[in-house]
Amino acid sequence: MSTMIPLSHPAPKLPPERVAKVAGYGMRSSSDGYLFRPTSVEDLRYLLQLAKETGRQIVLRGAGRSYGDANIGSECIIVDITRMNRVLSWNPHTGIIDCEAGVTVEGLWRTTIEDGYWPPVVSGTMFPTMAGALGMNIHGKNSFKVGTLGDQALELEVLFPTGELRVLTPADDLFYQVISSAGLLGIITRVKLKMKEVHSGNLKVLAVSCESWDEQFEVFEKFEHNSDYLVSWIDCFGKGKELGRGQIHVAWYQDEPYAFPPSLKPESQDLPDTILGAFPKSVVWRFLKLLNNRPGMRFVNWAKHHASMLLGNGKEIEQSLVGFSFLLDYVPNWRNAYLPGGFIQYQTFVPRAKAKEVFTKQLQLQQEAKLESFLGVLKLHKPDKFIFSHAVDGYSLAMDFKVTKKNWKRIQELCHKMNDVVLEAGGRFYFAKDSTLRKSDVEGYLGEETLAKFRALKTELDPDTLLTSNLAKRLGLF
Ligand SMILES: Cc1cc2nc3c(=O)[nH]c(=O)nc-3n(C[C@H](O)[C@H](O)[C@H](O)COP(=O)(O)OP(=O)(O)OC[C@H]3O[C@@H](n4cnc5c(N)ncnc54)[C@H](O)[C@@H]3O)c2cc1C
Known part of the structure; x- marks a missing residue:
């Protein structure tokens, strides 16, 4: 059942009881915002609309395991994805899992291990969500061998701030742009991954x-x-x-x-x-x-x-x-x-x-x-x-x-x-x-061309600049 308040006219106000302080994992940076924990794509659409009508921006947040300020946004609507945590299907014959983006690394291995499968890439903690893990494109201790988590993803469903819901695969350029974009281009809502077969725990x-x-x-x-x-x-x-x-x-x-x-x-x-x-x-x-x-x-x-x-x-x-x-x-x-x-x-x-x-x-x-x-x-x-x-x-x-x-x-x-x-x-x-x-550091390592490409995508996919974070603002990413 949706937990969202209905939109009303005239334009709704953000309820003060939603105000919450959230922090990066390192606890050095924190900020206040309006915290919502959606449970469906419809809820997410509602929040995009709410942001537009209240003139607020949105920061996307998974389990809050990024250390700095990528998952916080001052005075923003905080969209915490952790309640979108259902495994939608698991096939132990193919090793393919399809899940909502709030499923955690722990949720993955607990679902599949008994059938002899382990997540192909894991971080040093099991608490990150798939949304946050792909938002940053995490790597594991096997990075030299299998690359990052994005290299192992088969499919993503993404809700763009324009309201368009798209399924992306490695055949789409956007797949390589949404993954790693730190929650600034679109909302990852569902993920399909191929798990790694193992013969021992x-x-x-x-x-x-x-x-x-x-x-x-x-x-x-x-x-x-x-x-x-x-x-x-x-x-x-x-x-x-x-x-x-x-x-x-x-x-x-x-x-x-x-x-x-x-x-x-x-x-x-x-x-x-x-x-x-x-x-x-x-x-x-x-x-x-x-x-x-x-x-x-x-x-x-x-x-x-x-x-x-x-x-x-x-x-x-x-x-x-x-x-x-x-x-x-x-x-x-x-x-x-x-x-x-x-x-x-x-x-x-x-x-x-x-x-x-x-x-x-x-x-x-x-x-x-x-x-x-x-x-x-x-x-x-x-x-x-x-x-x-x-x-x-x-x-x-x-x-x-x-x-x-x-x-x-x-x-x-x-x-x-x-x-x-x-x-x-x-x-x-x-x-x-x-x-x-x-x-200047970011310009130095990403280069002008990549930043220009990102900014062009941002204008196209998020024309009202709804998605942001304190990191994006600090680094002038758009
Ligand atoms: C103890 C510890 C060990 C770690 N070890 C590793 C490691 O070995 N390798 C590694 O790579 N990282 C590691 N990390 C970092 C961690 O894996 C990443 O920061 C990861 O992104 C955290 O996921 P999260 O669910 O907590 O997302 P958050 O930190 O909440 O968010 C991460 C990013 O994803 C964006 N985001 C959130 N939801 C969505 C969504 N639905 N759609 C699109 N974007 C979204 C956010 O805006 C943010 O920019 C470690 C962290 C800790 C605390």
């Missing part, structure tokens, strides 16, 4: 410790043609010869000699309720908060590196698909450890040949500024054809910076210096992980 995982960037890249290159997933944790406090030290995890799908392996039961994938069998997960962030400062994190990173060298190096283990893929979901509310100021995530994508030079410079810059990232994650990628693509034939380094009232200006300055290094190397950025880009 477990992966074989090899840990390899590295003392430097050279070792990191050597190991990635060694396994890139001979593995299913590759990811590395980087200790951003490592200095001098130890710059780039950390631990790589290489993983492979497994075969199990049963028709219905028990590891494919959804319940065997559930994450444990406690950590180390003792600590209730719900309180762990409070302990993290005690260490969530520069000396604490220097120590944690140092200890993790040395423990990995001594105990983990070269060890092979079996790990569930969920356990391996969604490490950060082990600790609920871990982001609260960054309160009160929140944090930003900063991820840059650099062509192979320049990766060592750029990441070295980025770590040196943060060490000089005494603003080291508390966590670094290295991944390997391949390029794609989507309009706001972040992908390159090369590596990405993602970093988390704790924000305080005192350090915010310095963090922005640091990011701008790091951006310059990335741009000079022909690198790219990712709107899902951005809080500090400037308009």
Whole structure:
């Protein structure tokens, strides 16, 4: 049943009880707007009309897992897609799933795993919706092998602000423009995906410790043609010869000699309720908060590196698909450890040949500024054809910076210096992980031609400029 208020004449007013504050996942940016949770395409049409009649703009929002300001819009109508979450059909013979766009990564795997299928691309958390995941075109730890989620989508249904509802496939140019466009061209309402067939709910995982960037890249290159997933944790406090030290995890799908392996039961994938069998997960962030400062994190990173060298190096283990893929979901509310100021995530994508030079410079810059990232994650990628693509034939380094009232200006300055290094190397950025880009940075990596193409599409598909976000405004995207 629709939850929307009927349109009335004279023009309706937005009900004050709809006012809500929403934030990006990093909690540094938040804004007030009028929050609606539609359940159907008709509701979405209604909201487009409501926006026109009230002179408001709309920000589209999935599960709110983008770190910065792409999913918030000051004074906007916030269209939260999470209640459009029905799986419309699932065919275990073809591996094709058709679902409303509010279905989450978790919703996908819980529907299909028992039949031996896993989402082809997943983020480091299972909570994003398909709408948000395609809005940003997410990548996983298998990015070097299968590309981004958009590369795996078969079909999208999109409601454009003009009221036109269209089905797009990879044969349509618009498919490559709506995916990755950060919710600024149209509302994704339904998605068809081909799931990945798996014969076990477990992966074989090899840990390899590295003392430097050279070792990191050597190991990635060694396994890139001979593995299913590759990811590395980087200790951003490592200095001098130890710059780039950390631990790589290489993983492979497994075969199990049963028709219905028990590891494919959804319940065997559930994450444990406690950590180390003792600590209730719900309180762990409070302990993290005690260490969530520069000396604490220097120590944690140092200890993790040395423990990995001594105990983990070269060890092979079996790990569930969920356990391996969604490490950060082990600790609920871990982001609260960054309160009160929140944090930003900063991820840059650099062509192979320049990766060592750029990441070295980025770590040196943060060490000089005494603003080291508390966590670094290295991944390997391949390029794609989507309009706001972040992908390159090369590596990405993602970093988390704790924000305080005192350090915010310095963090922005640091990011701008790091951006310059990335741009000079022909690198790219990712709107899902951005809080500090400037308009000139975006012009630098997307280029005039792409931006002009985007603006022409925006005029054609959204002539009243109904769709926006604080990110779009900050970066002057249209
Ligand atoms: C712990 C953690 C780990 C992560 N790991 C990864 C990772 O490994 N790889 C990766 O790529 N990302 C990763 N992310 C980022 C996350 O996957 C993306 O930000 C994703 O877009 C979040 O989806 P969401 O449903 O929360 O969307 P939101 O963040 O709410 O929105 C994302 C974008 O989609 C737009 N949008 C929302 N609904 C629609 C719609 N119906 N139609 C069109 N556009 C829409 C929004 O306007 C916004 O621009 C991670 C995030 C977290 C918090």
